[in-house]
Amino acid sequence: xxxxxxxxxxxxxxxxxxxxxxxxxxxxxxxxxxxxxxxxxxxxxxxxxxxxxxxxxxxxxxxxxxxxxxxxxxxxxxxxxxxxxxxxxxxxxxxxxxxxxxxxxxxxxxxxxxxxxxxxxxxxxxxxxxxxxxxxxxxxxxxxxxxxxxxxxxxxxxxxxxxxxxxxxxxxxxxxxxxxxxxxxxxxxxxxxxxxxxxxxxxxxxxxxxxxxxxxxxxxxxx
Amino acid sequence: xxxxxxxxxxxxxxxxxxxxxxxxxxxxxxxxxxxxxxxxxxxxxxxxxxxxxxxxxxxxxxxxxxxxxxxxxxxxxxxxxxxxxxxxxxxxxxxx
Numbered sequence: 066x067x068x069x070x071x072x073x074x075x076x077x078x079x080x081x082x083x084x085x086x087x088x089x090x091x092x093x094x095x096x097x098x099x100x101x102x103x104x105x106x107x108x109x110x111x112x113x114x115x116x117x118x119x120x121x122x123x124x125x126x127x128x129x130x131x132x133x134x135x136x137x138x139x140x141x142x143x144x145x146x147x148x149x150x151x152x153x154x155x156x157x158x159x160x161x162x163x164x165x166x167x168x169x170x171x172x173x174x175x176x177x178x179x180x181x182x183x184x185x186x187x188x189x190x191x192x193x194x195x196x197x198x199x200x201x202x203x204x205x206x207x208x209x210x211x212x213x214x215x216x217x218x219x220x221x222x223x224x225x226x227x228x229x230x231x232x233x234x235x236x237x238x239x240x241x242x243x244x245x246x247x248x249x250x251x252x253x254x255x256x257x258x259x260x261x262x263x264x265x266x267x268x269x270x271x272x273x274x275x276x277x278x279x280x281x282x283x284x285x286x287x288x
Numbered sequence: 289x290x291x292x293x294x295x296x297x298x299x300x301x302x303x304x305x306x307x308x309x310x311x312x313x314x315x316x317x318x319x320x321x322x323x324x325x326x327x328x329x330x331x332x333x334x335x336x337x338x339x340x341x342x343x344x345x346x347x348x349x350x351x352x353x354x355x356x357x358x359x360x361x362x363x364x365x366x367x368x369x370x371x372x373x374x375x376x377x378x379x380x381x382x383x384x
Contacts, residue, residue: 085351092354096361103365110369111376133314137307144303147344148296155293258346265344269337275310276329280317283325 072253084255091259095266098229102270105225109218109277119211122202124281126191127219128288131182132279135175136271142171143268150261153254158247161257165241168264172234179227185288191216219278226274229267236260294343302343309336 077083113120149164190198193213202209240257243249249257313332321328342348347355 085353089351089353089357092357096357096364099361099365100368103368107369107372110373114373114377129314129317133310136310136314140303140306140310143306143340143344144299147299147302151293151296151299262345265340269340272333272336272340273330276313276326276333280313280325280329282317283320283322284317 071250072248080252080255084253084258087255087259088262091262095262098266102222102225105218105222106273106277109222112214112218113281116208116211116214119208120215121282122205122207123191123212123215123219124278125284126189127279128182128185129279129284130287131178131185132275133287135178135182136275138171138175138178139268139271142168142175143265145171146261146264150254150258153244153249153257154251156249156251156254158244158249161244161249162241165237165244165257169234169237169241172230172237172264176227176230176234179223192220193217222274222278226267226270229270233260233264233267236263294346298343302339306336306339309339 073080073083077086145164145167149161149168152161152164186192187196190196190201193216197209197213197216199209202212237260240260244257309332313329316328317325341358347358
């Protein structure tokens with residue numbers, strides 16, 4: 066019986082075969098994820114078309130400073146993730162662990178900033194059903210119902226995005242642990258590359274949330 | 289698997305291009321662009337997404353099967369958006 070490679074599952078011919086299947090599986094999963102977020106983007110488009118003034122007014126009240134900083138944080142995490150995949154395929158274990166930890170830290174920083182932003186939104190009474198000032202919007206001659214609709218899209222879209230990031234952070238924790246135990250080799254690094262794809266996908270979703278939630282119309286200040 | 293290993297320098301270049309595009313799109317929101325805010329910002333977002341997919345996600349050198357998976361996702365997304373929005377975006381085309 067031939068010697069099996071370490072990390073090779075019995076139903077694959079070789080590690081290359083297994084790695085290609087892993088990556089293809091992740092791409093197929095991401096294609097379905099595209100439809101999860103796509104449905105939200107479609108609903109957003111339909112209502113924004115209907116109530117442009119409410120969406121513009123709501124958008125101007127979101128905190129672009131945190132939203133912008135978070136974009137930079139997430140892009141940086143994509144860089145460290147891409148470098149981690151590179152380190153894994155080179156078999157540079159110490160570097161891989163450091164880069165995975167950096168990605169994990171940046172992802173957590175994003176969530177922390179997001180929490181600060183949600184709290185700020187609450188204090189500014191931008192949470193429909195919990196803290197929302199109808200009168201203030203009427204004084205601005207904006208229909209408060211339309212602003213609420215925009216804000217609900219904001220919370221659902223950023224919330225589902227944050228959920229994805231949380232899952233990604235959990236997986237990164239496991240990958241870091243395995244990497245530190247020398248689990249990955251240049252021949253067997255597909256798990257790192259596969260979850261790298263997931264991480265970059267979550268980053269891409271945010272690249273669309275930034276313009277659609279924060280950059281709807283002309284702003285005069287960051288918050 | 290990435291057959292050709294990209295240099296770490298190329299990843300830094302990609303990263304700085306993404307940062308530059310981010311600063312441009314945030315800067316543009318302080319200008320008076322009227323109805324052009326979203327089209328321009330979306331154009332920048334699509335460019336950034338393409339850069340991330342091609343370089344960070346290795347689609348440039350990737351197996352063509354990955355393109356097929358991504359393409360079918362985009363195709364179904366296109367159907368979802370076209371059919372839904374062909375209703376919602378055209379309601380005021382009717383006179384009654």
